[in-house]
Amino acid sequence: MDPMTFSIIRHRLFRIIDEAVITLKHVSGTAITNEGHDLMVSLYRADGTLLMGGVGFLHHLTSAAEACKAVIRRFKTDIHEGDVFLLNDPYTAALHTSDVYLVSPIHHAGKLVAWSACFVHVSDIGAMNPGGFSPDSRDIYTEGFSSPGIRLVSRGEIQQDVLDTILNMVRSPEMVSLDLRSMIACNNVARERMGALIAKYGADLVDEAGATLIEQSERQFRARLAELPDGSWQSRQYIDVNGETACVRLTMTKTGDELLFDFSGSDPQSRNAINCTKWASLGGLFAPLFPLLCHDITWNEGAIRPVKMIAPEGTIVNCIRPAPVSVATVGAIQSVNNAACATIGKMLSASEKYRDEASAVWHANHFAIFMFGRNRKGQYAIDILTETFAGAGGARSFGDGVDIGGEMPNPISRMANVETAESAFPILYLFRRRAKDSGGPGEYRGGTGGEMAFVPHRSLDGGMGFVISGKGARHPMSDGLAGGYPGVPNRYIRVGKADTGAAAHLTARSLDDTAGERQPISWGMSALNDGEALYLRWNGGGGYGDPLRRDPARVQQDVETGQVSDEAARDIYGVIGDASGVNLAATEARRKELRKTRLSNGVRK
């Protein structure tokens, strides 16, 4: 087809998604959507295959394709212009119940020509624990409302009985109603703009452009893979929650122009809700693959074709119903994200041509804290602490990771202002900053994570409740690359009341300033009462290369700005300095000594 027209249609498809995302954000009222950008919008072809992947959490791109296909299988010919279907069953296609898919058919002249699909993490889904991450659940039945496909809007008319039934099962019906309406609005915009595009160029030409785009992506991706070395790279990712350690194990093998992700050897499915289904694992491995290997290739079905996955049934990465999965997106799926990022990073780093595109693992462990309780106006409030999306960048072969730099699976993740959280909940922040020594040491340092603490403040009920999940706090997960260290693990501490009174923590500017009893806490539903404080540190990114190769001046600068401690500078980086600068002779001697120690203390294999 005419290359100009092809290019115009391709760009128009991008912009349709952009506009749909803006609509989604403007209608939804929750911080997790508006501030954290825990969302996704994409376009699909008439058969449900991915046409144009959008921004947001990229592990949804392939799962939402499966959601479209599941709706097609279920409703067959009973799919009409103006319909919107809801699907959130993880054993059908969704990642977990609270990431609700709304998929809308797009018709032209009475014929189904495409689909738009989106998700947000709804404010609540009626699971055992508020907010959708449900660490107390032991099966899918206690993880809230779950549908393998239901019509929410019929020929442009909202099905009030269906909507009311859903809202009757959740804790914050007004916010969930907004969430659902934001997705309906988003799909309406996508449908209208696709309609305008088709009206201008014709359905056949737009469809041909879509097919050409898919062919182009497959051709470009296969050509890139063919340039990379053939080999196998491995990764393991631990999860440690509720007294149980589990491991996701991955061998990624590249042969010619194909990639195989083999999760054989991963642990059996867990009694805890960290499991994920096979659709989720597939989505999980694509989340880092799209930005790392296809950053200049359109994310569509063509980029999916060269990739195969083995995820043995009954394991933590392909669990069998009714295993609980509500924590999946911050559990096994994120482990799959991390493992895929690590193996793809290793493969890229093994190629001199692509080495600069390799990355150590980014922010690898969400703490996923949902706060809940009455706000200062006496209304029930429930939302996530968006710092879980603040992240940290992995280091590259030429530069440090970005401090508080977001995360690989979501190119638009971010956190809210402190004031936004303080206005939503009766809490007061004591501090929020980059965390010292959190970025993985290396020739290039991983981006630093952050640390923060807050206290209940003017609460009507003497405090707030919170639900904490994620993957625990015992293992570093943001793996380093080429000798770089991983970022430090997460740390969560509830600080008890101080003897000096309920206001004692208000002057604290670090964890060391707090006086109460410190209780590590990393899983489950808890209370934060007046006079107590909650301290959180999130992981930094992985480092790249041997830390003894890092430019001493940069280490000294990190010490001066509080990113690296004196001890780490001396004993990991081998840099000796003071306020006047680096002592180069002493640094050279220290580095020599550390290299010698490695050889004398180590075991010759």
Next chain:
Amino acid sequence: MSGKYTNFILPTVAVEGSRGAGQAYCATCATALGEPGAHWKTGSVLTEVALADIPGGGYDTGFPGVFLRHFCCPNCGELLDTETSEAGEPALADALVLS
């Protein structure tokens, strides 16, 4: 790092040879790592450090069972690769398929 190699398993570890008999080398000092055909980590020097003992204290979780493995070149001491591991885990085995 040395420019004399064309095949790498990682930027720090080069390999030469043919299928089944590849010889790995430290990319910094060209020291052979292990026997031909064997995994390169068998020719490295391994130091396993408990998280609590990593300088700076940032890795200390209060839980003793997790280690950071350091795989170093036996000649120049270059840190070639790291792994987070619980005790007894087999080493991650990255390898090229040589034609």
